[in-house]
Amino acid sequence: MFLWRKSFILCVLCTLSAHGGDSVILIDEEKYVATPACTTLGTCDVREIGFWTHRYRVGPKDETDLYDQSYGTSLYAWYETGSFDTLKDYVFVQYIHGCVFRSRSTSGGMELHHGMVRNHLDPTRTKAFIHPEWTVDSDDKDPVYNTHISHPDERHFFMQWNDNEGEFPKRRGNLYGKALPPKPRLYTTDLPTQAMASIYHDGSIWAINVSLEFRMCLYREKDIPKEVAIDTHIMAEPLACFDWRSSAVYNHEMKRFDTPTTIVPQCTQMAALPRRNAKGETLP
Structure with a gap:
């Protein structure tokens, strides 16, 4: 059964913990x-599939200075099976659309x-x-979310678990690849780039802007190929999908984030920029 859901639930302003004297609002x-x-x-x-997003800002509680703030959205996705024998039979795959870009206000307008x-x-x-x-959101060729080339044959190594399954994770949990959970339940998280704005010494305002859409889906592991190309569309039927977004774009005219x-x-x-290696050198 394909499950798809998209709904927004507003909550009263809540304050969570943060480092450096700032608050996560x-x-x-x-x-x-x-x-x-x-x-x-x-x-x-499969006993349960869940998705939970938080849209937040980081900074002083009173939000008096826009340039001391950052804005973002985080995702917590999990599934639970009836036994440990089938826990590794399922994997998450995430799709992404949009971009992260910088903008700068100038006397002549705005630079992108x-x-x-x-x-x-x-x-x-x-x-x-x-x-x-839309494309698969993965750092390596394996489309399964949060895999890594350091463990190419262990698709679940970086899946996590903790003892507070009813709470939104505030820090990284226990890695499945290093310790087994007490029950057949695993989760993953995503924390895309935060948006923020800064005033430079020449008076110009630079902003990091985020305009991203995501779709996180749970599939049977055996239905997902080990490698995909950029334009690959996975044809398997997911058990569930969840659409979410991270959106904070600086309005240079109004001096605010929309x-x-x-x-x-x-x-x-x-058009796509040249591809570069870790040293910033242009690659063919």
Whole structure:
């Protein structure tokens, strides 16, 4: 049974802990928990699938200085099976659309820079953090979310577990690859780049802007290939999918961060930048 959900639940302003005297202020959250029905896929052992997002800002509680703030969204996704025998039969795959970019106010208007980079389906090279079309969100060639080339044959090594399953994780949990959980339940998290703005010595305002959409899906592990290309579309049927976004774009005219509900044009109007290695050298 394919499950898909998209809904927003506003909450009262909540203050969480943070380092350096700042506070993490919860702006809103979204939570969806499902118990999938048995299907012809043979997935009856999945007891629960859950997705939970927090949209937040980090900074002084009174928000008096915009340039002391940063804004972001984090995801917590988990699943639970009826036995340990089937725990590794399922994996998350995430898709991404949009970009992270820098903008600068000048006397003549605004400059746009796509200098933010990431690894995408290749851990040896970086590319501009821009995805004009939907694509698999993975640093290496394995489309399974949060795998790493250091453990190429252990797709669940970096999955996590903790003893406070009813709370949104505030720090990294126990790695499944190093210790077994007390019950057949695993989770993963995502914390995309935070948006922020700074005033430079010449009076110009530089901003890091985030306009990203995501879709996190749970699949049967055996249905997901070990490698994919950038334009690959996974044809397998997921057990569940969840759409979420991280959106904070600086409005240089109004001097504030906006939260567009669609991907901004700055993420669709640029050709891909040259690919570079870890030293910043251009690669063929």
